[in-house]
Amino acid sequence: MRTREVRLVRRPAGTLRPTDLEVVEVDVPRLADGQVLVATSHHSVDAAVRLRMDPVSPPGYLPAFGLGEGIEGLAVGTVLESRAAGFVAGDLVQHARGFREIAVVDATAGALGGAGALTRLDAALAPAEVHLGLLGGTGLTAWSGIVPVARAVEGETVWVSAAAGAVGSVAGQLARSRGCRVVGSAGGPEKVAYLRDELGFDAAFDHREGVAEGLAAAAPDGIDVYFDNVGGGHLVAALDHLRPFGRAALCGAVAGYDGTPAPGIDNLFLATSKNLTLRGFRAGAFAERADEVRVELAALWRAGRMRLDTATYDGLEQAPQAVVDLLTGRTRGKCMVVTG
Amino acid sequence: MRTREVRLVRRPAGTLRPTDLEVVEVDVPRLADGQVLVATSHHSVDAAVRLRMDPVSPPGYLPAFGLGEGIEGLAVGTVLESRAAGFVAGDLVQHARGFREIAVVDATAGALGGAGALTRLDAALAPAEVHLGLLGGTGLTAWSGIVPVARAVEGETVWVSAAAGAVGSVAGQLARSRGCRVVGSAGGPEKVAYLRDELGFDAAFDHREGVAEGLAAAAPDGIDVYFDNVGGGHLVAALDHLRPFGRAALCGAVAGYDGTPAPGIDNLFLATSKNLTLRGFRAGAFAERADEVRVELAALWRAGRMRLDTATYDGLEQAPQAVVDLLTGRTRGKCMVVTG
CATH class of the missing domain: 3.40.50.720 (NAD(P)-binding Rossmann-like Domain)
Known part of the structure; x- marks a missing residue:
């Protein structure tokens, strides 16, 4: 199976340019025990992704992205196939292997700063984009x-x-x-x-x-x-x-x-x-309170007392521009790339 | 009655010089109701005194010293005469009108950052210099x-x-x-x-x-x-x-x-x-816990588990040099001027 991912092809010399990133087609690895295959629909674009493009990440962050390798971020998608206990095909999940359309995700790892472990989401509570932003x-x-x-x-x-x-x-x-x-x-x-x-x-x-x-x-x-x-x-x-x-x-x-x-x-x-x-x-640092927070924010959202507008970029090929736009302050609300 | 006090005669242009301060003889004001007259024996020399020598103090500090006026600091002494309830001649007290040998102190004011209100000390607990430093x-x-x-x-x-x-x-x-x-x-x-x-x-x-x-x-x-x-x-x-x-x-x-x-x-x-x-x-900000702290520190001191050496300058005329020595890192332990 093939998919597309966003790669870092040049470490930004100062300000990031769209051409420092590239969207390439790659093979999807075979699924191993303890992993799930996810068709990702919403990819979060966060300023912190820029920190991992420098040669060395700040302490406390995941390591810098390798040059010529795929970048990552928080994302929401649907499980296509599961070889991990607790997940079945069709589950709506959050994971930390965004910036690729189809992702192989370790069920027990993938934590991005402690808040990015593979998590099943309640599809009835809110749509995927709300899970990625307000409730994520x-x-x-x-x-x-x-x-x-x-x-x-x-x-x-x-x-x-x-x-x-x-x-x-x-x-x-x-x-x-x-x-x-x-x-x-x-x-x-x-x-x-x-x-x-x-x-x-x-x-x-x-x-x-x-x-x-x-x-x-x-x-x-x-x-x-x-x-x-x-x-x-x-x-x-x-x-x-x-x-x-x-x-x-x-x-x-x-x-x-x-x-x-x-x-x-x-x-x-x-x-x-x-x-x-x-x-x-x-x-x-507050990941253990995520459920409680999701309940409070979802209640405010349903009551119309909280909104989070989205700056949506359609298609993975828009991801490089989305990251640049976010960093230069051109977006408003939650910046995300939508695929599939 | 006459006494001597330390005055700011020149605002330091950069690093403080001893000649920016001067020791002068002045009249002791008449005692009013609510005031005590204190013969100060130990004057604390703290780095923060330098902050009040600039034209404007940082927010949260007492106002800058007036040019040509006396400077102040925490001090310990003995009450000579009292017109304030709760204080009698002979009391050992801490106050915030140091840098003068004989001071008129308001019983209800004189707080230096909230920690310098006129306070009666337990002379049996420790000598004056320990009250000024470790227990002050x-x-x-x-x-x-x-x-x-x-x-x-x-x-x-x-x-x-x-x-x-x-x-x-x-x-x-x-x-x-x-x-x-x-x-x-x-x-x-x-x-x-x-x-x-x-x-x-x-x-x-x-x-x-x-x-x-x-x-x-x-x-x-x-x-x-x-x-x-x-x-x-x-x-x-x-x-x-x-x-x-x-x-x-x-x-x-x-x-x-x-x-x-x-x-x-x-x-x-x-x-x-x-x-x-x-x-x-x-x-x-923690003044309300001062009694509890005094008990803990006095116990450590009596048990020989806490020492605070003193850098002592004898006579008010040494005060300008004491302040300069403290600011330039030439002193060790608690820097104080001893008078009388």
């Missing part, structure tokens, strides 16, 4: 940052950066559902209008017009929580604006992923002077 | 960082920077008393020998020989906790060496206090990738 790694990441990491509580002011992105838009809406006042930032006036008018953020600003100025105008009395997807100058501004005993949930630092290193943080002493906590986290 | 702000700061902030537990590896200083030497010994393996760093071979041979640290290294190299040799398997007194390159090295789920207690960043700004932190993304927590703190 995106939702778990957003929930982890707002709830156990930042401990945002009713009445607090929360700033979410990259708020029109998948994790950011869920984090912001989740904080609102818990009674926080939520400020979002994004790049460009269209995204800002989207945050305010469609996602119901209390305030929003365009970081391209100046992060410190935008934040000061949107939250003149300061912030209690910062949900950081960007790092660099955004985090510097957050440290300046956090109130005493404020918390920053460090979810990602996309400013430094793709080419240019982000500027260093030169005002971290404010953490001491204002009793601030900065806590880095990855969703995998 | 120094001990509370060290305890706060190790216990509630970093939550260091038995079997973990803890790195303490500026470990031959007052807070560092108490933090390191406290972590050891709780079953941690403790690595200390300091400037120069004498301090390193002091940490290892006299304070009983498990390992020690000289940061002047290279922080990353010294840390890697002293803790080849990484660290679980970093107690940061320095900031800058020390914190960068800690982020590199912290193990997954490690914690950094950000107590101070003396590298950036006196003149040259410390380099920015350019590897904070490791907090995300390794699920690290960085928590800034000031002892004032």
Whole structure:
């Protein structure tokens, strides 16, 4: 059997170009005991995939992709054939071997940061794209940052950066559902209008017009929580604006992923002077709470209090452009490639 | 009545010089209701005093010292006269109006970061210098960082920077008393020998020989906790060496206090990738636990399991040099000026 996969054919020299990736046809390996064969329909496009394209991954991440080898990511699909206990043909599953149309997946492995083990999904609960986004790694990441990491509580002011992105838009809406006042930032006036008018953020600003100025105008009395997807100058501004005993949930630092290193943080002493906590986290650390989170988010979604729009790319041949568009901030909501 | 006080006569242009401070004779104000008159015997010399010599203090600190006005700090002395309920002549007290021989102190105010309110001390428990150091702000700061902030537990590896200083030497010994393996760093071979041979640290290294190299040799398997007194390159090295789920207690960043700004932190993304927590703190945030801490530290001290050596300067006229020596790393243990 043949399939297609996305390969890394050139390590990006700075910013990723679509031609650094290539879609190639390959043989599907024979299924061994303990494995399932999955026809993947939805492939998650996450900024973190860029980290594995450098020669060495950051500590805590899966190893760098080999040059000339296939890339991977979280994905949802349907089991075609199973040689693993607990899975049968027809099951809707999440796995970590995205970016190939037909994947052989180890039932006991494939964990991507602890959150990517092969998991059977409840097809009656929601469609595949909702499982991949809101109810998958995106939702778990957003929930982890707002709830156990930042401990945002009713009445607090929360700033979410990259708020029109998948994790950011869920984090912001989740904080609102818990009674926080939520400020979002994004790049460009269209995204800002989207945050305010469609996602119901209390305030929003365009970081391209100046992060410190935008934040000061949107939250003149300061912030209690910062949900950081960007790092660099955004985090510097957050440290300046956090109130005493404020918390920053460090979810990602996309400013430094793709080419240019982000500027260093030169005002971290404010953490001491204002009793601030900065806590880095990855969703995998909270994987044991994924079921509970799925229930909370699905309830909000069914009640119409949570939405996660999708930026959909049809066909695996669109995957290289999808990754580039995500990294350069051209997408909104959950970016995914749909196949089959 | 006349007394002498230390005044800021020139805002330091970069590194503080002794001549930026001056010891002058002044009138002691008349005592008003709610005040006590204290003959101060021991004046604490802390790095944080430098922060109030710049034109603007960092947020969370008391305002900058006025140019031509007296400076202040934590101190211990004996009440000469009281017009405040709860205090009588002869009481041993801690207050926040140090750097003057005779001080008028408001019984209800004078809090320095919340930890400096006028407090009666138990003279039978320990001598004045032990109250000022181990049982005062120094001990509370060290305890706060190790216990509630970093939550260091038995079997973990803890790195303490500026470990031959007052807070560092108490933090390191406290972590050891709780079953941690403790690595200390300091400037120069004498301090390193002091940490290892006299304070009983498990390992020690000289940061002047290279922080990353010294840390890697002293803790080849990484660290679980970093107690940061320095900031800058020390914190960068800690982020590199912290193990997954490690914690950094950000107590101070003396590298950036006196003149040259410390380099920015350019590897904070490791907090995300390794699920690290960085928590800034000031002892004032834990002031309500000061009594409990005093009991624990006094017990260790009486049992001979905790020592805090003193770097003593005799006479208020030595105070300018004492502050400069502390900031340039020339002192060991608790730096104090003794008067009367």
